[in-house]
Amino acid sequence: MSRVASASAALQLTRKLSEAGISHPGVLQALAATPRELFVDGALAHKAYENTALPIGSGQTISQPYIVGRMTELVLTAHPAKVLEIGTGSGYQAAILAQLVPQLYTVERIKSLQIQARQRLKRLDLHNVSFKYGDGWQGWENRAPFDAIVVTAAAAEIPEALLQQLADGGVLVVPVGENNQQLLRIVRDGERYSSSVIEAVRFVPLVSGALA
Template structure:
């Protein structure tokens, strides 16, 4: 089976699972997921599953990437904060759908590798930082959209504070000792409202910048 055929099958699967936004499907179709994986996992690039990357992290399942992106309700005016750059795959999907993406990664190795991929793909509207995702990016706040790609026990206060009025945040939250739920948070003049979306499994959101040997 050729890579192009696997990609077509993935797009069809996403459609069948309810992803109908053509902009998102086109972004996924145009983005070479194999570029974000190590050589041994590249043959599985268009399987609809999460896969391991460096530093004990993962690249999310394409359906989860598409679902989270869809629920952000992006437009070309949106200023987006991403917590957890990882391989950069989610960032690459967000890039053509919004005005600018600001992405934070705690692992310098992952941030460097992701930056090289962004450059190779010509993603000129992505700005990176190595930092603590719990703190967000206060100098650039507020953000129209915030997407968190690691599971937290609760919404970090700084991220809630940095979400603009009328903004949307998508974040995985611990819902039990061994369970997580994807939650959509919206801000209005009265505060934050929570909406449960989907059971998920993400790596934990850890405070601080990682120490790497």
């Protein structure tokens, strides 16, 4: 896909996302500026600007652009300086966030995906991202607290470690559930947490324990 074709397709996609309810100008600009074809297998490049999830190997997917935009908007409600992402995956969500927040930390349990994501973000000249190879259920304790945490896989239950690593007033954006998943926005107020259901979603499961 040529650079001109990519830019044109990205612009068309962001128009569709705007019509679907993504309204934050910065989020739309970041989505338009990010070449999604870099984050998928070459054989799927022709589908890169469809509003759909695509496989990226190792049983994982790159989320549909609408969900990436929606979750990014929810993260930005915290006006964050420091964000933790659980599940680097292809690096696409990280690429969007890195254009909008001063410092991003991201954790991935599959080494091959982490290596590829790091290379992609370097290619895009995004250098405000710190990477960790580890179990996302445990967060990144020695870099906490975080103004916002976003989880890009569905947790069977809300990971306690992530709640504890939120700054006071911080926002956790996390899909929860197995068959019937809901995207939640959780806000910390001291030792109390309030949650709101955003919408029904479908994510791969958040795996705990052994790394791959």
